[in-house]
Amino acid sequence: MSDQPSPQSLRTEAIETLLIEKKLLTSEAIDTVLTTFSEQVGPMNGAKLVARAWVDQSFKARLLEDATTIVQEYGFEGGQVDKLIVKACSESVHHVVVCTLCSCYPWAVLGLPPRWYKDPGYRSRIVREPRKVLTEMGLTLPETTSIKVWDSSAEIRYLVLPLRPAGTEDLDETALAELITRDAMIGVAAIEPPS
């Protein structure tokens, strides 16, 4: 590994300095983006919705019916949720989300997408061999569980409501939210019971 800056970082710096000179960009705006997407926008927002749906059946029904309104009520920032649809996993059906054409992702509830979600491997293969891909990612589904893949080809965004693991009956909503991972809400992982 060398400490040389990458060609992409140098070209970025070139455009950045030109834009700052033209007063079209500020360093403060970059700092704000770093802070916002590292601290305020992220999968903890989606986890709040999932945890509440696990403990409150009427909320779950509303979430499956009209998640878009619920996201507005919570006031989550980050955008990319003009319309959000939540798909609930069951013992017989598993849902998984992708965007094969670019990397569409529900920023307001999951933050910015992880690298693997945007890279060619996942985007090309999850619509061809999802069971195999999920197994490689560590999620082996029973043969009796059917798979539904959602390729976000328009402005509708999808969030997976994962199964609540056994052994969590005594946990409250806050403790449950801490178990819920980004990857489970994309549909590539199951929620692990508390250790």
Place this chain on the structure above:
Amino acid sequence: MDGIHDLGGQSGHSTLGYHRNEPVFKDRWEATVFTMVRASAQAGAYTNIDQFRHAVERIDPKAYLEHGYYGRWLGAVETLFVEAGILTTAEITERAAQLGAGPDDLIAARPSRTKIQATGIPAKRNPVGDPPWFKVGDPVHTVQASPLGHTRLPGYARNKEGLITACQGLWPYPDLRAHGHGEQSQYLYTVTFNSLDLGFSEAFELNLDLFEPYLSLIETIL
């Protein structure tokens, strides 16, 4: 357009590169690119998400695969700034060289010197004020098309048969909006496919949100 971005179902990209934990931005330049994309919209270099996505699709295909997500955005935002006349390729390259860039570095941006005339798949009607053409349960056939412009009908789902499972209402039509033709709203449907009908060997259900111009009704004889 047909291109490297249309990855669904393609072979050869076997590595998943899956990591459970990684930083939101690996380096500051990635956050800088993210912010520059917002700045480019504020400066009027692009006016809608479809125009931006089309700029990503038009970057150098080798860079598309090798430069990562923010490298692709870098190529797109440079393309848009240059096409809007806000920056020139020459001044960016000169500045990059001053900062230490090499003359052989692969540049992702591919700005067009002329106004792009191409569009995606043509619309068949203006449906605003009229009901959707299809209803839930209708069997539909997707068009076989390779438009030179932007489209949101993936290659793997062209000339295939599926079922309308939801109508999602009217949305701006990317195939025209990406090319500066206004919103041109069209009905959007969730179309459900059997993976075997798509030519894949693993059995599962695949759902896509597809616009009305991509679809035609399969007439069933009872």
